[in-house]
Amino acid sequence: MPRTRALFILACLLGLSVLPALPESNPGIEASVVRILNHAQRGDWYSPWNASGSLRSSGSAFIIEGGRIMTNAHVVSDTRMLLFFLEGDPEPHEGKVVAIGHDCDLALVEAVEPGLLDGLPVARFGTLPALRSVVETRGYPAGGERISSTRGVVSRIEMHVFAHSAVDAHLTVQTDAAINPGNSGGPVFQDGRVVGVAFQGVAGLDNVGFFIPTEIIQHFLADVADGIYDGYPELGAATVNLENPAARRKAGMGPGQSGVIVDRVAPASSAEGFLQVGDILLSVDGSALANDGTTMIDGLRLDHAVLLDRHQVGETVQLELLRHGEVIAVDVPMKPLERVRRLANIYDRLPRYYIVGGLVFVELDREMLKTYGKDWFARADKTLIYESFFREIEAPETSRQHVVVLLRRLDHPVNAEMSWFKNLVVDRVNSHRIDGLESLVNAVESNKKKYHLFEFGYHGRFGVLDREAAEEAHQEILDLYAIPQDRRL
16 A cells, blocks of 8 residues: 555544645756845935945845846845855856836846856746645745745735835735745745745744735736836725715615725826716726725635736726716726835935035935834824825825925034924925925025025924025035035935
8 A cells, every 4th residue: 555545544544634735846946946145235314425334135036037037126125246046056146136126026137147047947937826725935044055945825815015115015925834034035836836936924923924926926027028117006096995884875876886985086196087086986997896895806805906906007997986876987097106106115226315504405205214213103203204194195285296304414503503403394495395306406506695594394493504604614514524425316
């Protein structure tokens, strides 16, 4: 009697539960798995003319068609030198990032050495794995130099916020296969094909990891096919569920109708001009919405945002709406939403700034808020939090495309005794309304009056610099604080 059958019968006789069969391990696919070392350097958003020290981190990746290597964006972000190791080869090889999507945490790397990957096995993509099916991760966790393999069961498929950007939510697959630091960017296999890219875990939870499914991977690859990454478009319409029967009746919905109500339309979004507050969103691309905003997609009940995510920038999504008791069809061209990007973590660029008279000005974004420390949302000035997260919602007519902040003062006699000099929203400078650093530079450098007048956004606060004194002290201040240039725009 075969040993496996004997074990199965013994388990049944003993009353033990029988687990689903694990997929057969395929040693051949290991040759497509790659180890990555990233020597990175980030900007310093408190002293934006500086850069942080070099950071060394490791991750995983895998070879795909076209002589490219796929990994996570967070594995190769802010790189200054990128090295990778092929399976069984102790020699490092130099790589370069050729495409990166921080909103979906995916990136493509190419070898600097021509033809290096020719003839090596490539990983082929599969489809979305079924719930409770078994998957296998491959990679180099904990900085190890030997490939590691773990197996686990698919336990959940749903939308989840991607930690890399901190604002973008896409479809994810949850598994109890171990996904540890260093596994990031590595392939998740099922039946010899890649069904996802390992990318994050959950702090405080054991045996819970997530991978990016092939639906997101294929969207990324289609996007970068022209050599430019446009990113995910956003509809820009906030909706509220209509699970309450009274709310549905008040909204004018009839028997058999279900959907969600549009609560807000973001300025300059895809939805502006097409959707209205109070519209009932009944379907997306022909898929009917339930009153909790979900719909059936490939046999799974998922948030309707999954359908929106299937579109590229410039494509059109078909919506069915209930407006004033009438069902109407609307085709909405999809485009990115700039506001979302301002709220995201920033990578692969140094901070923008401008210095005049020792006053350091930056634009308000998530990285600026993080200068308050780890618990920045609680510790940051509440006016900055309001400008970042709430003004556009409560008073969109007064919001600015780019908010400028007086970050700090570099102490010097020319700016001494200024009452207000730190973390202040800039409203007007020399009578010019400020919307971005470029407008600030223009307002300062076009001024020929005796003083520069800086008006801040709350409580009538203002600051004054003697223009000629500030110009005379300019180079002295830069030299004193070892600042190579007064701006980065």
